[in-house]
Amino acid sequence: MKLELRGITKRFGSLVANDGIDLVVQPGEIRALLGENGAGKTTLMNVLYGLMQPDEGEILLDDEPVAIHSPRDAIRAKIGMVHQHFMLVPVFTVAENVTLGSEPVRRLATPEFHLGGLRVPPLGLASIGLLDRRTARREVLALSERFGLRVDPDAMVEELPVGVQQRVEIIKALLRDAQVLVLDEPTAVLTPGETEDLFRIMRELREGGRSIIFISHKLKEVQAIADTITVIRRGKVVGERPPTTTSTELASLMVGRSVQLRVSKEPAKPGDVLLDVRDLTVAGERGERSVRGVSFQVRAGEILGVAGVQGNGQTELCEALIGLRPATGSVHLDGTDLSHAPTRVRLHAGIGYVPEDRSEDGLVADFSVADNLILDLYDRPPYASGIALNLDAIRESAVKRVEEYDVRTTSVETPAGTLSGGNQQKVVVAREMGRDVKLLLVSQPTRGLDVGSIEFVHKRLVAQRDAGAAVLIVSSELDEIYALADRIAVMYEGRIVAFCPPTISEQELGLLMAGGGDPAGSTAPDSGDAPQTPVPAQEPSSHE
Amino acid sequence: MTTTLDAPAPVRAPVPVGRRYLAAGTFILLGLIDIFVFGLFAHRGDAVFALSLPGATPKLPGIHVPGALTAYLLGAISIALGILRAVADLSPRGKRITIAIALLCFLLSLLAWADAGSSVGPLQVIDLLQGTLTASIPLMLGAMAGLMCERSGVINIAIEGQLLTGAFTAAAVASATGGVWLGLIGGSLTGGLVGVILAIFAITFLVDQIIVGVVLDVIALGLTNYLYNRVLSPYANTFNTGNTFGTLKIPVLGNIPIIGPIFFDANVFLYITYALILVIQIGLFRTRWGLRVRAVGEHPVAADTVGIRVRWTRYRNVILGGLIAGIGGAYLTVGSVGFFTSDISSGFGYIALAAMIFGRWTPLGSVAAALLFGFSFQLQTELSVLRVPVSSFILLMAPYVATIIAVAGLVGRVRPPAADGKPYIKA
């Protein structure tokens, strides 16, 4: 089916998320939408799927204008979408999730009967008919066989790995006979192997004449799978290119200027071991072991980058290190045992923590910038004397910090929630780096930020390293790991499967992240002689 | 906007360590009470449980058991269960069975103690159970009303207000028109109207649902008090005549010994309650409607993306819930005492809410919890007949303490519908 978007404009207050976007997708085409986080890709697709109404513009299918006011209309128009955050009910089975909204039912056979001379028609119980679970199961199985998407229709969705959940989402769209399929950042949660699998399925669907819109901000994937690449920047289409276009050109289109993500930094001069973690095991949300016996050290003046596909235990590792999750094993900071210390003690001992979910964990959106800047310092001088807050000191220091870290805000009394993502992150960074820290624990530090803010944050992180702090960075963006890390630890299924130098090739790193590497192999210089590469994956060298 | 499209964040709560031993400890405590309170202090002599109402035919023989010995035995069972809970890892189903047995042991030993050597006469078991069932009607209906709302993702604290206004309207309408059925319908519609208001504020205006609920309760109390003092009381001959439904014995079933008088010899409200429980249980878990309602309550965005109208579903369920609670309210007047009095619902709505949570947001669980409350109300009446030397207030306290223990983890982790209480905001 041919899809055409004409002049789509969508505003949120003063922000223009989509600015007159035109897009034509031919039947049997895989079209990539390439753009930075926040460029407006997801908004555009939400408009297409009826989750948002455009302020201007129209949508045409096979050259006929269609009105899409709700997902209902989109489904009717044979548009399917796999959202970045899966739209699955965790406590339902696969079959229930797939058929939800178009459930097969066994009609209740209510015969018509006569009441005196009055004819009573069959009662209208059709719409609340009994669920036909057998048919639902059969439909799911049929689709999963036809497209090679292996799933168990009776499995509870919350118990499935993300890769399988994604398959459920695709089946869901196929069950509704989607001719236009939108995949929103589908590879973010997948290993390279699973990504390959997804690409195979996408090609198969293309052969069947379906159009696919593939949203991504990863150049290589886009080049590998797309027939045409549409680049979006700040809500506007800035170009359409064939997949043969060079990465450099695509990247500069995407960000508007040629960027050098490599931060200029001196080689690391690692000092003493500051963080020493041994045999750390952490329970996940449902009691499973999400971090399994991890041991490593980070030295002063060194950045350790933890690479891995999302969901392999990195989040839990960070939260355990700061004391937000119960864990077994030991954690020492500069010789102090923090294994069982609560969060507050760890922060006081000199850990700076930049959490992964900035808006949930890093900031209080309703609080002013000033209050956010003392969120974990409120009970220490000069901000408090005894149990009384020192409002003047809080304000003064906030004004200073806002200037120093270039936080763009009208005043320090502005609620932090109204700032842009980049400025919010600057507030968090200013707070965590604004005091003496021995260890900086940073998780996904630049997720969703614009390029300017990314550069700023990166520079600050390197500056902290050069000032003698140990820095631990968790990121699912390989570019970020390469740009910052002096040493890379690869996590897979809760284990650190390898330590490698930042010179490792992307192919090898990808293989390790997918669990395919040989941790004792030549790619991972973990035999441990020089201080730069001290720790083999499973057994740490003795402590000092 | 972006936040509403995110999947609901997982609840991050620290895993409580002592929860497993809490249940075990409670069981053992109950067992010790069985033995050292009910057993030791039981009067000499047998406890007699009469299995048919006085003067009923056919007359069944009563059951005679030695009071103290029974309490000792039941206490031992309870302690054994406690030890079992501490050492063995039982399935959720097994856990629930142990809770049921431990509670039963406690209640039976209480009864054995109360009636042992009693001079007043045997314990009227039929009376007790019949009374339990009728006392539970407003609780069961209230819990069903709460369930309808919360399964679709709207917290309903306004059950109390729905019961109260339902009771008021039912009494006034039944008195003014002389038709008890009209009273029932009027009561139900009034409950539905409160549901409409709750829905408008909670779903359309996105006001915190607990706040709207509490405020609606306050309004309902003030309004019914005002109208009662202003209209019902001065014109009682017209508006508060005390019209009630008669009892309706189901032909064949009503004649079965024991079961008949308990379950099938009551007024129409009990039968309506049976029907509603059945319909809701099947409806929620076996029909398309139920699947969609649960999807809306668990993950509204997902439901929206497959074309289910989230707000409409919620509106519909909240109003249906109101209609059901309104019937429960009507029971308080036209199904029971007939006359409306100030604050006649006296907190049944909140107890129904507790029953629903106690019953883990399931119809059958809620009914079981509602029956437990009803039982304790009725037990207090029965025991005062037996002149038991325990303040009735202590007994009345028991089910509330039980609920606190239950929500504190005795029944395991209670998981409400994931989107319960969270308004759905669309761009």
Place this chain on the structure above:
Amino acid sequence: MSDQHEAEPSAEPYVPTAATTTAQGTGAPAPDQPRGRQPLTGSAIIQAVTEGNSVVITILAFFIALLVGAVLIVASDPVVLRAWDSVGYAPGTAFSATWTSVSSAYSALFEGAIFSPATISAAFHGGSIAAIFYPLSLTTFEATPLILTGLSVALCFRAGMFNIGAAGQWIGGAVVATWLGYAVNLPIVLHAVVCIIGAFAGGAVIGWIVGEIKARTGAHEVILTIMLNYVMYNLLAFLLSSRNLMQAPSQTSALAPPVRGSAMLPHVGGPPPQVGVGFLIALAAAAATAWLLSRSTLGFEFRTVGASPSAARSAGIRVERVWVLAFLIAGGLAGLSASTIVQGQTAPLTTTSYGTYGFDGITVALLGRARPLGVVLAGLLFGAMNAGGTVMEAATGVPADVTNVIEALIVLFVAAPPLIRLLFRLRGTGGAGPQAVASKGWSG
């Protein structure tokens, strides 16, 4: 407001809410000034009206509620209804009857709550000047327990929790204060102070139970507090009906012995127009709560946990400890409320003494937007309504319960700023209503 500022607001037309989005698209020539860029005070006031800030919303809500109350009064007045039956041939009578019914009720309400013009003219003719202030002193008297339970609920709101248990905590405080009041013999000032402290402690224990269970097991405080209320109602009845516990000697009904005179709270001024020491305690408690919330480290913890428990956890704040402490202090405040009644009135403690203070505390806290000053003002408003309601019932026969309806309606409308904006065609967005301070869902 100075002259040059006056022109500006009038240039801004009222635009109905529904029209704002579409008007943007047409490219109307009128440049829409972005908000927040008008530092002028004059326009700020107008803006507050047009966009409906909290004070304006509250006032409008108050008038809508009074209107609904008027409808209630009229619709249940037989005189008015009879007049409307014959509206066809005597329309004037119908309208004048309606007006008389409402105006007499509301003027009685006003005279009972604020002041009565009659007392002023009486004062000019040699009557008592003090009598003018009699209604106001009744208002402060009625407001005292409401302010304190309101603070109790508000404090929990700020820590992100819903305290429906002020009634149970009130009983906890009342029992301790009463017992100390009749069973202990102490010198005059000391006795009262001991009773006040006892009341705080009694309420705090009941609050602490809720916080502790919530912190240890994650059970939702709404259900815990509701259940604990019923436990406390029954406990009170048990204590007061047990001869060897708290039942007054030679009494058959459930009644506590009267509190000794040495423990009673004195009045400032009076007699009739007077301010009870209880009211001063309430004001002091409000000031202390305000300091705690905005100027202390503990209050910072409360607010952080209330606004974002996950951010609080990440910042090293012990969330569970905050829950416990917030409920402990909230319980204490509810206990103080009991102390002002038990030690402020001569009537002994009965099984229904707790009245509706607990639930009224919720409405007061909501109307006061969970801010101590707001709670004091809301408490005074509701106190005035209660004081006036009694006078109104005596003077016109309109049951005082109508004031409860009006109070609750005010809160309901205030809780939904979009509704008020819709009714009055005001512009504006968001506007943190009281929901901003409440807990979300059962799992919160």
